[in-house]
Amino acid sequence: MLIEPPDLPLPGHGATAERFRSLTALGRADLVACRIAEGHADAVAIRAELGDAGQSGGRWGVWAEVPSSVRAERGPEGWRLSGDRPWCPGAAWCTDALVTAVAEDGIRLFAVRNEGPFVQPLDGTWPAIGMAGSDSRTVRFTGAPARPVGGPGEYAGRPGFWHAGIGVAACWFGGALGVADTLLAAARRKGLNPHALAHLGAVDVALGAAGAVLADAAARIDADPEADARRLALRVRSTVEAAATEVIDRVGRALGAGPLCQDPGHAQRVTDLTVYLRQSRAETDLEQLGRALSVEDPRW
Template sequence: MPELSEEHSPSPAGNAPASPHTLVRLSANGVRPGGVDALFQAVSSAVGDAPALLALARDAGKEWPRPGEGNTGLLWELLATVAAIDVAAARVFEPHLDALAILAQAGHDPAHATGTWGVFAAEGQGFRLKAEAKGSSVFLTGSKPWCSLAPLLDHAVVTAHTDDGGRAAFAVDLRHPGVTCGEPAWVARGLREIPSGPVRFDRVPAEPLQGTNWYFSRPGFAWGGMGVAACWLGGAVGIARDYRDSLHAGILSGREPDQIALASLGELDRLLTSTLQYLAGTAERIDRRERDSLEQGTAGQGAAGQGTAGQASAWSDALRVRGTCAGAVERVLSVVGSNRGPAPLAFDEKYAKRTADLALYVRQHHGMRDDAQLGALALKGDAWW
């Protein structure tokens, strides 16, 4: 079972707080990639430096597991741990690792994917990217919004509209002269090192990744959405640790926490532990399903949005996980913010950055609209209960 714990035995109350590199434990698998502790230390040292974080993400992509391949919980654990160190760092790591997973799911060897990668799948009013087939080649023309870190990336998995009325995914070289990165009007106080601006494509060659609508119907689309939720939850763990550390500091200065402070810490422990356990259980189910499907010769063929009574689909799992993690994040931000007050937001740069980054990142969740999707699926029988 996952736990919100130290890497070693817990220290007596009032002792120095844990290292910021303490794992956010999800996976029962004790075998982790070599050098992961050094990588977490490097992430801590590179906070705020997007190019340095991209280089670390590239290194992680060579060794970290991919979702659905037997170690999904470990992948989410590693992403959550990065987010607990720095939320924006996770916002760098997650899309690079997701892009490599997409390539693998499309039948490409990620080991041959050089450089750094992003995933540009958002749509927006006034933006449209069209895929045009010319003989055996495909070219992309148009624009795409919300392209995070585009000027710093080498490649991206990009979705574009196709002639048959659907959308398909393509691998694109962002260094092609037909790619123009627009200046983002990025005024956010959160994720300031991760500007997300528009990108213009002018007859840019693109490599198709499977067919129309494959990108959205594959189970990996849901898995990627849950990987983002693991990052949200890791950021919440970081904020809860900040709060716990503030109580430790108070004890060391002779100020014992009162009942309200302890009750709040207890609520955080209960909330985070149960959410971590749920995330871990979902990872185990994903791997078990894929293992069973592989034995039956059907691995990766299930649609993300389909399921039968008593057997939840990958997409309904994603909606549950994302909603549960987003709710936990909102509650952690509220509880810790109310208890710590304005001073750390004004004078503690690390804590203020973490809260601003996480508050913006979790807005990727669509709230009640996602719950409405989940409700529609449950009405059709796509539920465990």
């Protein structure tokens, strides 16, 4: 996997819109490469926010889950991690990763070198078709030396946790643009029937709404980087997910099975985006958003 680690502006430093636009452009071109690049960019931001002064360089991933299936123990020679962590994008590409683990004082984040014999991606654990190239295999940690990054609970407790979630939505938006490009090209290449043109109009409306909420989110993050961005992230992610799902559906209804069966690039984009969107927690996120709105000012 030949992906150059991206150099993107940090979120909340005045150029968050540029960060999101860059992720969107990557997603429009190649969702797999975008997924890996987003993980590296997120790791860079996390390390900056938590004051990690460890080694520079490398290709980073964020293999974090809360709660975590990985355990951390501190011994005479420092921290060691053990356990299997599923869903690790760039399992072979990453030279280093940020990994959450359960320690005696809570869930901590650790920097780990992705090298044997202590860290091993497990063959056969990513039999995917969509996003297959992301190589999101399960990784096994066996007494892996680790360096703590931040303190207990700090990874998920910082505003940047939600900024990263919005960054993922920017990737989804790029994927949706890539799918929509097929319909737009068909409209310009040949006359579409009125129903297909109506689908193209609806796609424009959906993408316009998604782009607007991403731009608004970037402005809000830069205006107040320390604000709790949880509700903002839930709203943006749900908006972009709905738009991307509508794009997939309308492009298919407008053009039929032809592009899915005869255009390998389009078929792969649709398959990749369908899988990537399932990183959303769907109705669970909507329920959390509704619960928050029941006790807070929505500021509509």
